[in-house]
Amino acid sequence: MEESHGGDKARSRLCCICNQRRPALRRPKTLQQICRECFYVVFEEEIHRVIVDNKLFKSGERIAIGASGGKDSTVLAYVMSELNRRHNYGLDLFLLSVDEGITGYRDDSLETVKRNEVQYGLPLKVVSYKDLYGWTMDEIVKMIGLKNNCTFCGVFRRQALDRGAALLKVDKLATGHNADDIAETVLLNILRGDIARLSRCTSIITGEDGPIPRCKPFKYTYEKEIVMYAYFKKLDYFSTECIYSPNAYRGFAREFIKDLERIRPRAILDIIKSGEDFRIATSTKMPEQGTCQRCGYISSQKWCKACVLLEGLNRGLPKLGIGRTRGINGDRQKDDQQIGVKNLQSKACESLDF
Amino acid sequence: MQLTLEFGGGLELLCDSVKIHNVDVDLPAETQKLTMKHLLPWVRSNLIKERPEMFIKGDTVRPGVLVLVNDCDWELSGQLDTTLEDKDVVVFISTLHGG
Numbered sequence: 001m002e003e004s005h006g007g008d009k010a011r012s013r014l015c016c017i018c019n020q021r022r023p024a025l026r027r028p029k030t031l032q033q034i035c036r037e038c039f040y041v042v043f044e045e046e047i048h049r050v051i052v053d054n055k056l057f058k059s060g061e062r063i064a065i066g067a068s069g070g071k072d073s074t075v076l077a078y079v080m081s082e083l084n085r086r087h088n089y090g091l092d093l094f095l096l097s098v099d100e101g102i103t104g105y106r107d108d109s110l111e112t113v114k115r116n117e118v119q120y121g122l123p124l125k126v127v128s129y130k131d132l133y134g135w136t137m138d139e140i141v142k143m144i145g146l147k148n149n150c151t152f153c154g155v156f157r158r159q160a161l162d163r164g165a166a167l168l169k170v171d172k173l174a175t176g177h178n179a180d181d182i183a184e185t186v187l188l189n190i191l192r193g194d195i196a197r198l199s200r201c202t203s204i205i206t207g208e209d210g211p212i213p214r215c216k217p218f219k220y221t222y223e224k225e226i227v228m229y230a231y232f233k234k235l236d237y238f239s240t241e242c243i244y245s246p247n248a249y250r251g252f253a254r255e256f257i258k259d260l261e262r263i264r265p266r267a268i269l270d271i272i273k274s275g276e277d278f279r280i281a282t283s284t285k286m287p288e289q290g291t292c293q294r295c296g297y298i299s300s301q302k303w304c305k306a307c308v309l310l311e312g313l314n315r316g317l318p319k320l321g322i323g324r325t326r327g328i329n330g331d332r333q334k335d336d337q338q339i340g341v342k343n344l345q346s347k348a349c350e351s352l353d354f
Numbered sequence: 355m356q357l358t359l360e361f362g363g364g365l366e367l368l369c370d371s372v373k374i375h376n377v378d379v380d381l382p383a384e385t386q387k388l389t390m391k392h393l394l395p396w397v398r399s400n401l402i403k404e405r406p407e408m409f410i411k412g413d414t415v416r417p418g419v420l421v422l423v424n425d426c427d428w429e430l431s432g433q434l435d436t437t438l439e440d441k442d443v444v445v446f447i448s449t450l451h452g453g
């Protein structure tokens with residue numbers, strides 16, 4: 001029988017990087033067995049390489065980190081402030097949170113972000129749906145019910161982050177989307193035939209032509225490693241599901257990715273690679289970008305999605321902008337209308353929209 | 355056998371929001387050796403109060419649930435074949451909740 005003293009149950013005795021300490025985890029990317037100390041180094045330095053190689057930031061820039069209080073953004077805030085110090089990025093970092101107005105969910109997670117503000121010494125800005133739109137998510141759900149509420153959540157959150165970033169006068173917004181999220185989104189966009197989003201969702205920087213570009217320093221970082229890192233470092237994060245997001249389709253894609261990962265962990269990086277390598281046939285019509293005539297936000301239609309949804313809420317017609325209802329933008333070409341409606345219908349909460 | 359079981363990343367919500375459980379698990383009569391393969395169904399029937407499908411899938415944990423035995427990834431100790439000893443600490447963390 002294999003001898004086993006104390007906590008040492010690992011079959012291979014030593015870390016394959018330092019050859020000195022006991023391994024603490026198996027890296028999904030490389031299948032290497034490594035110790036905690038070496039894990040911290042490779043985890044942080046890989047993210048540093050991604051930042052440098054993709055020129056995500058320039059010295060002197062003001063950067064907002066989209067902070068939800070969840071694991072990804074908490075680890076991102078921690079690692080970004082570490083790397084900023086260690087490698088002299090010369091960045092001014094801020095935490096930016098959206099308060100959707102969801103009792104028992106967002107108010108708790110915002111407490112986590114407020115602790116992060118103190119723990120990492122990063123100034124925090126919170127923008128709320130109530131202030132921006134006059135409605136909390138709780139009020140919206142009361143009006144429209146649980147069906148379609150993620151459409152509101154997703155559309156409003158995206159704009160809220162942009163508006164918060166503008167208030168902070170930052171040059172860029174960094175989000176915590178990880179490799180698993182991106183692989184999942186590639187898959188979902190293929191399943192939906194959403195070519196415009198498929199080509200965009202793997203980009204490490206998006207919206208460079210818009211007012212506030214977004215970037216994803218965790219594009220190649222596995223969720224497993226993010227959670228292990230948070231666990232070993234005892235980082236303070238919040239992990240309750242959004243009570244309004246029963247998104248079955250996304251959950252399905254998630255589970256599929258996790259099943260694949262168990263059989264072959266590299267699958268996640270390979271799906272991202274596939275997404276990157278897709279070439280879009282020139283016959284596929286891409287919606288052209290303009291600005292919303294009402295609020296000035298980027299939009300491919302007369303009114304942006306948030307304005308259409310808001311108009312519906314305020315007029316007591318919450319279905320406006322969802323499903324097949326002809327509304328504000330109904331005078332547009334049928335083709336455009338179809339694209340707009342389809343995107344909106346299938347749009348869900350959280351990380352779908354990059 | 356005395357074990358400390360810890361649930362995190364949202365999994366604690368499946369066991370009355372209690373994160374740390376100090377438990378006493380009987381050794382299986384046939385082998386007198388407790389492995390993770392024995393422990394999982396025990397956890398399922400003794401600690402998990404709701405939505406067990408968030409924790410178990412087939413005969414192992416649901417993909418996306420990380421397991422650490424004495425702070426070591428169970429992928430290094432043989433997963434289900436990991437043998438447990440008195441006073442071991444087993445941690446289950448879901449990666450599936452929130453971002």
Ligand SMILES: [Zn+2]
Pocket residue numbers: 015016017018019020021034035036037038039
């Ligand atoms: Zn090492």
Ligand SMILES: [Zn+2]
Pocket residue numbers: 149150153154242244245349350
């Ligand atoms: Zn939602």
Ligand SMILES: [Zn+2]
Pocket residue numbers: 292293294295296297303304305306307308
């Ligand atoms: Zn607008």
